[in-house]
Amino acid sequence: MPSPLFADRPAPRFPEHDAVDALIDRTRRLRGDVDAVRRGSAVIGEDDPQLRWQRALCDLAVIHLDDLDEHLGQLRAGPPARSADGAAPEPDLPGPGAPAAPRPGSLVGRVGSAEWNLLTDEVSWSEELYRIFGREPGAGPLSLDELPSVLPPEDQPLLTAMVTDCLVDGKPIDGEFHVLRPDGRTRTLHMMGEPVLDSEGCTASMWAVLRDVSELRRGERTVGRTRDSVRRREHIVRTEHRMAVELQEAVLPPWPGSLRLPQQGPGALDVAAHYLPSESSSLIGGDWYDAMELPDGRTLLTVGDLTGHGIPATSAMAMMLGALRGMAVAGIDPGALMGHLNQLLESSIQPALGSALCCRFDRATGILSWAQAGHPAPLLFRGGTGRPLPPPDGVLLGAASGVTYEQEDVRLLPGDVLVLHTDGLTRRSDRSAGPEALLGLAPRFARTRTAQECVRTVVEEFGGTERLDDACVLIARIGA
Known part of the structure; x- marks a missing residue:
């Protein structure tokens, strides 16, 4: 049974190219404006906590706008062409006129999908999911029993609980955990999924979309740290001002x-x-x-x-x-x-x-x-x-x-x-x-x-x- 949302499944309709081109143009102009503000804040006030916080927000906004630009580019290009047997072409061999490959670390290259069939024990992973996990396609996908093995010990109970709630109680999956890749890097993944029911209402499989949100979370942490730094600085300034006023009034x-x-x-x-x-x-x-x-x-x-x-x-x-x-x-x-x-x-x-x-x-x-x-x-x-x-x-x-x-x-x-x-x-x-x-x-x-x-x-x-x-x-x- 095909999953209701699978990364390789084409959408039935696409908007007009002119409308998408206009969105892309507006996104890129906005991205340029934000980047100009970011460069300006990087030139002055390197030691100013408030400017560091502003620069971190600009960095995070640039990440979102770059991802939006990649999404709109894929939307303009349309679904990948399929062969007569319905198979999608290899992503490393784009045909003439195909869109450029996603930039390294882009959101488009960080979204994958999977389906675990409980009846046949088959597992289907999209191409992107292999890249997210740093896993060679020849090694095959990970089963639900194997999946916790690539998580750090502190995150394994969370994944087990989410999968159990989905398969047993039919609850949707929505949570984040970390993955330890073979190259030694740790990535943060956001997983969303649902059970797929058969004609009798029993759980036949589970599908999920996994998104690598490592850069996004890193940007959010930077914004949080710089915001806290601004707050500490403001608290120090208020305290010093109060002490200076009290000392002045006393003298x-x-x-x-x-x-x-x-x-x-x-x-x-x-x-x-x-x-x-x-x-x-x-x-x-x-x-x-x-x-x-x-x-x-x-x-x-x-x-x-x-x-x-x-x-x-x-x-x-x-x-x-x-x-x-x-x-x-x-x-x-x-x-x-x-x-x-x-x-x-x-x-x-x-x-x-x-x-x-x-x-x-x-x-x-x-x-x-x-x-x-x-x-x-x-x-x-x-x-x-x-x-x-x-x-x-x-x-x-x-x-x-x-x-x-x-x-x-x-x-x-x-x-x-x-x-x-x-x-x-x-x-x-x-x-x-x-x-x-x-x-x-x-x-x-x-x-x-x-x-x-x-x-x-x-x-x-x-x-x-x-x-x-x-x-x-x-x-x-x-x-x-």
Whole structure:
């Protein structure tokens, strides 16, 4: 009894050639587009888990499209011609005009069929099935009793159960197992089959279609591994971002509003500050701001920025800010303090570059002593106009050894507004802004009464800006 689905059995009807040609053309164009995306993802981001996952998906899509192209090619060619006795021609001797042989490893060359006759013990295998099992046709097909012998021990119970369910209970077969070929290679096969009943409803034979899905499963495993890698990477990024934010929040002063320094007496500074994140929330950097009353009654004002992002930058920022506070409390002048910070950054385990600004204000004299290390100068607003203070010499922290940082003094008057900021505040993605944008706020600063109002003005102006980096701004208003 012929099986209802046998790989060598011709279909009764075939679609028109023009329709099949159109499908083949669309498939090949789509395959070219996917392959272009795959090549592009292979050129860049070799170490990026997300790009590796995208490339694996493209590889899997190319396998499917190549297989589809082979199927459509066979559909266009039609069934193989048969001789007068009904036998199919040898596949290695194609006639004139016959389609090209399937590419190595293609899906077309990886599908075979078999039928096991329970009444006569005959076994029929298609040509493809011999190639799948790596078995010479002269050795003959494997019987149902012999078939488990080419499976690894862990897969044999599965095959036995599927065959038993099919022959005894009439259940269809649908499962996968591995085959150990004579050449030592292991292939993954997907087997689908059904019992064939005789006129009395008894099982007379069993037919099955076996498909070599080794390449498909390998591609799926690659996609799964790269997808898991992306998920792990995203989890690590989220965890590091959370830790960086927590570290930053723990180090930066948690001011709810303005801060009066010192808290008692005339001429105190009204201080407020704000941290502005970059357009990408993942870029938590090493920006800092700080203000504190020193033991001698003077006030420390500082802002700075270290290169890098994430936990390395925020941990280095915490180290630098802690050292800066300690040296300021010890009475070290701003210029010398910058030199010590430079040595500290040079000797750190993770070398980095940084810019910093350190100011010390004496309310008794109104003198602001300050030094800078490759940092934007403070902006002084007085009488409705603003100007940057002439900067003393100072290179970036960590850029050179044995550097001397100069120090400048400037007298501040009651009502003056001093703005300290990191360069990410005014540096936008379109490069159209700069310190001039801050100086343009002078008329609005003149109308404010507190440092917090000045900070609010800055945030209104720059808070929605698409900055390339995060930024800090600290504003001090000199009291009467």
